[in-house]
Amino acid sequence: xxxxxxxxxxTSFSSGDELANHIKSAHGSATTAPTFECSICNQMFxxxxxxxxHMSGAHPKS
Ligand SMILES: [Zn+2]
Ligand SMILES: [Zn+2]
Numbered sequence: 001x002x003x004x005x006x007x008x009x010x011t012s013f014s015s016g017d018e019l020a021n022h023i024k025s026a027h028g029s030a031t032t033a034p035t036f037e038c039s040i041c042n043q044m045f046x047x048x049x050x051x052x053x054h055m056s057g058a059h060p061k062s
Contacts, residue, residue: 007035007046016042 003012004019008027013019036051037044045051
């Protein structure tokens with residue numbers, strides 16, 4: 001099961017929807033950090049570098 005971790009407070013959720021709802025309710029619109037989502041496993045990251053690192057580690061190109 002992939003985990004979805006809030007980039008702001010580190011709380012983990014079982015789905016991207018729960019994470020999105022958490023960010024909206026707990027951190028509100030003040031959160032300006034963009035969200036980058038892995039197109040393969042839908043894990044979300046708060047910056048592009050983390051997503052790129054995830055892609056190379058979790059989904060290496062053959
Ligand atoms: Zn949070
Ligand atoms: Zn992924």
